[in-house]
Amino acid sequence: MKRENRIYAEEIKKLLIEKGISPSYQRIRIFDFLTTNRIHPSAEMLYLQLIGEMPTLSRTTVYSTLNLFADKGMLKRIFIEGTLVRFDIDTSDHMHFKCTKCGEVFDIFKSAKKLLPKTEHKVINEEVYLYGICKNCK
Amino acid sequence: MKRENRIYAEEIKKLLIEKGISPSYQRIRIFDFLTTNRIHPSAEMLYLQLIGEMPTLSRTTVYSTLNLFADKGMLKRIFIEGTLVRFDIDTSDHMHFKCTKCGEVFDIFKSAKKLLPKTEHKVINEEVYLYGICKNCK
């Protein structure tokens, strides 16, 4: 496990460098969390998870790292909560479902692009949010 | 115009009473604005529009009225801005398009319901947001 992690960290390091991002410890750990835990976390959720193992981590680092990744196209911002921003490591076209009972966010891997109608406007980006009761809660 | 307005106000009054809402002057004016100007305003946008003609209006009244209307099912909250809440007097199923150039929000009157896929979850509510360049800006 430890060895695996170290190898994995090397891969993340390579990937960050490719994107022109210097691979600091904090950035690697944040990226690692996002790939390992596909929970579409907010900055605060991520901070609370990591602070246990990284006692000096600051919220500012989490926010700035997430924004950096998003601006480099490595993350997607999703707004399924209404106001608060959550982040998705999977930048492919897909929809999201949020259970209003347990709060969990699920991926729905169907491209909305093909389903949605043509309009007189030029559509560049599409976001589809579904709400209801998840398979576990019903 | 003046006479029309007065008649119109009476209709709004009736409608509010039907919904169990006492038809105060502020509530009538806010409802009037929402039906007359279909711009999906935020609380702040609405406040700035009305404060000119209603100098004593407070933001708190705007927020609480919009929330009251929304909770009674007379308005829909829409989150096309990411961070800030906008309100839609049209509670029917339809999608929204936001122009990233001029900022205007357009309705797209196609029911998403029929287009979107079935899932293993029970979907109760659906929101579709499209972003791009509007017909006026391109």
Add this chain to the structure above:
DNA sequence: TACAAGGTTGTAATTATTACAAAATGCAAA
């Protein structure tokens, strides 16, 4: 006229996020 219920107002508090400057870190030249 007096009272009670509900509505409005202004201010303070809260929440999520960004701005900013000081401290820490990493790296490369001397």
Add this chain to the structure above:
DNA sequence: TTTGCATTTTGTAATAATTACAACCTTGTA
């Protein structure tokens, strides 16, 4: 090695949208 510089991290302060709250107004009724 040390020194110096650029970058990153950190903590705190500022901002923006929204909600909480208490005092003040209105309105309808006895």
